[in-house]
Amino acid sequence: xxxxxxxxxxxxxxxxxxxxxxxxxxxxxNGLFWYQQHAGEAPTFLSYNVLDGLEExxxxxxxLSRSKGYSYLLLKELxxxxxxxxxxxxxxxxQNFVFGPGxxxxxxx
Amino acid sequence: xxxxxxxxxxxxxxxxxxxxxKCEQHLGHNAMYWYKQSAKKPLELMFVYSLEERVENNSxxxxxxxxxxxxxxxxxxxxxxxxxxxxxxLCASSQGRGPSGNTIYFGEGSWLTVV
Numbered sequence: 663x664x665x666x667x668x669x670x671x672x673x674x675x676x677x678x679x680x681x682x683x684x685x686x687x688x689x690x691x692n693g694l695f696w697y698q699q700h701a702g703e704a705p706t707f708l709s710y711n712v713l714d715g716l717e718e719x720x721x722x723x724x725x726l727s728r729s730k731g732y733s734y735l736l737l738k739e740l741x742x743x744x745x746x747x748x749x750x751x752x753x754x755x756x757q758n759f760v761f762g763p764g765x766x767x768x769x770x771x
Numbered sequence: 772x773x774x775x776x777x778x779x780x781x782x783x784x785x786x787x788x789x790x791x792x793k794c795e796q797h798l799g800h801n802a803m804y805w806y807k808q809s810a811k812k813p814l815e816l817m818f819v820y821s822l823e824e825r826v827e828n829n830s831x832x833x834x835x836x837x838x839x840x841x842x843x844x845x846x847x848x849x850x851x852x853x854x855x856x857x858x859x860x861l862c863a864s865s866q867g868r869g870p871s872g873n874t875i876y877f878g879e880g881s882w883l884t885v886v
Contacts, residue, residue: 763813
């Protein structure tokens with residue numbers, strides 16, 4: 663079966679660092695993706711991992727451990743505009759993207 | 772112009788109506804998807820079309836009927852829906868198979884309310 667878990671909600675302060683965790687169990691693995699979704703808008707792509715390790719992209723980094731079925735998204739120097747839902751998704755085989763429930767992040771001043 | 776466009780953006784329909792959602796992608800991708808997003812639930816994959824052939828149908832009720840006439844267009848035909856079908860319906864497209872950094876691109880979504 664397919665199962666992707668994330669915390670439901672997180673709160674952090676402007677300027678701080680926050681780590682959003684994701685664990686997955688899927689039938690096949692062809693990459694893990696993180697997306698940002700602001701309320702009422704479509705998800706937009708943030709990062710991609712297929713090999714173990716850390717991928718850095720500006721203020722955002724994403725880590726993957728395939729043996730543990732685990733990933734995290736790290737957001738540094740938080741800004742108010744980072745308040746959004748963050749979706750973890752696994753491309754299991756072929757072209758199927760399976761999404762987690764999303765983590766709603768609130769950034770407070 | 773966005774890569775994936777959906778119409779209409781908002782739709783209100785009665786339970787006996789028949790309507791359709793339309794999606795068009797301008798990215799040259801070979802796969803298209805319909806997802807359903809309800810409040811406080813994960814994105815649910817409904818249908819996947821690869822090279823115009825349906826390759827995934829996640830036990831979606833028959834009152835939802837997809838159509839993919841070509842690789843750029845995708846429809847979701849709706850009939851005799853229930854109030855619990857009210858949700859945001861997202862169309863998406865992607866390119867390639869297997870391990871790939873080719874991400875999935877979403878349209879802006881169609882907000883559906885069934886009354």
